[in-house]
Amino acid sequence: MPSYQPWVVLLVAFIGNCSGWLFCFNRINSTGLARRHTKRIEKIFVACCFSLPSLVLIIDWDSIQRWMLAAQWWPNQTILFSPWAISSFVCLAVLGPSWIQSRCGLRGSPNLLSETMVTHHVGNQLPAGSAGDRLTKLLDSIPFNEISRLEVNHKQLRLLRHLPAAEGFKICHISDLHFTGQLNIDHYQFVVDRVLEFEADLIAITGDIIDYARCLPWLEPVLGRLQARYGCLFLLGNHDRRLSDVDEPARILSQLGHVDTGKRDVLIHTPTMRISVSGNERPWLERHDCAGQSNLAGVSQDTTRAFPELRLGLSHSPDQLPWARGLALDLLLAGHTHGGQVRFPLIGPIVAPSRYGSRFASGVFARAPTLMHVSRGIAGTHPLRWRCLPEVSLLTLHS
Ligand SMILES: [Fe+2]
Missing domain, CATH: 3.60.21.10 (Metallo-dependent phosphatases)
Incomplete structure (x- = not known):
């Protein structure tokens, strides 16, 4: 029977993955680069955002399948999963607090x-x-x-x-x-x-x-x-x-x-x-x-x-x-x-x-x-x- 731990880890890792690429997407558009370069780089960021998690699932599919059935927080014997998930968690830990703070600013100013x-x-x-x-x-x-x-x-x-x-x-x-x-x-x-x-x-x-x-x-x-x-x-x-x-x-x-x-x-x-x-x-x-x-x-x-x-x-x-x-x-x-x-x-x-x-x-x-x-x-x-x-x-x- 599938356990909930793998789903929690995968969801948090995917949110962290998206937050990192979204950070890059927003910033590239704030540079003075020519539009044609910006658009090309934008497409690379969007492609990476979705293709990296897909690649992790394809390469480590057997290990992830076994993990989904075990009540464990982390899979065994994976190749790409650990570096991808850890880097995604780091993105979330670094970017999350300032993003949450920025939501407060959008509520409106007393001025x-x-x-x-x-x-x-x-x-x-x-x-x-x-x-x-x-x-x-x-x-x-x-x-x-x-x-x-x-x-x-x-x-x-x-x-x-x-x-x-x-x-x-x-x-x-x-x-x-x-x-x-x-x-x-x-x-x-x-x-x-x-x-x-x-x-x-x-x-x-x-x-x-x-x-x-x-x-x-x-x-x-x-x-x-x-x-x-x-x-x-x-x-x-x-x-x-x-x-x-x-x-x-x-x-x-x-x-x-x-x-x-x-x-x-x-x-x-x-x-x-x-x-x-x-x-x-x-x-x-x-x-x-x-x-x-x-x-x-x-x-x-x-x-x-x-x-x-x-x-x-x-x-x-x-x-x-x-x-x-x-x-x-x-x-x-x-x-x-x-x-x-x-x-x-x-x-x-x-x-x-x-x-x-x-x-x-x-x-x-x-x-x-x-x-x-x-x-x-x-x-x-x-x-x-x-x-x-x-x-x-x-x-x-x-x-
Ligand atoms: Fe505009």
Whole structure:
């Protein structure tokens, strides 16, 4: 009669095996490697994750069969099982505690004072739906797939620094639009309509705007409509790098009057304060005039004492949080991780292209002196989402 011990050992070893390869999968996507290399390495990691346990079972099948019938915690006379299982247990012991700790961070930050949200089923509200091609239409029809939905949320954020001049300032944060053609232009016009309803003081787009050159003609009719009192800021992400001329979308958006913070830091003056905005497109792009350093450093030091200043950062990846803290930014806006795209009950997201894994998949995170908001984004190249609604956010700042 089969005993329970082998099943427990095999299950724990398999979880440890998956955690190790998942760790590698998430980190390779946070490097600045070219997409073709990243995708190849990704496939190797996925293949190893499933082929190694299969190989162990095939090679040691006779010993494992005998073990399943014996009330023992470990099999005898195996070749591959012991090194594989021990290395899997080590992975679990090393990675498990920090992963469990990261789940606590996903519950929410006390600096998110309140949040209200409205969910739209965009695909149902548009006459021709949201899907731009047959595959997306098919995937959109899968129950619980949320790709053609949109959460419009309003978050009240308390800054980590006392800055009364920023009280009530409203920033609309959008990210990861991924103009691919999978979602049609009407879907994006719907998103822009919701953004304009916010009547934000400032709009910030944190990268991954366009994947394919065939969608360049969408930039003007969609993003050209974005207007806010103090302008619309943007920078590029790793997917924008897929275009043969990566500067082209930036050029078009600049011609539309939007501010390219991937190229240069800027100062914005309001009646009560000034806002210094720093952009960071690393590790994928280095378009910045000052090689990632702020060209405003001297200006800030001269006059911050005389005039209150909100220090705002834009980055495609949340991995630039240490950079933001180094510059003592008050608020960092990021995207890239899409909230994990699939969020399991209780454990949340597990796949996120970040050096921190899924720790900063989406939400509000306080790491003094910086408060970071990571958007789940609007779309992605894989048209599948589960329990991870696309979002546009209005952030109202409080001191
Ligand atoms: Fe993205």
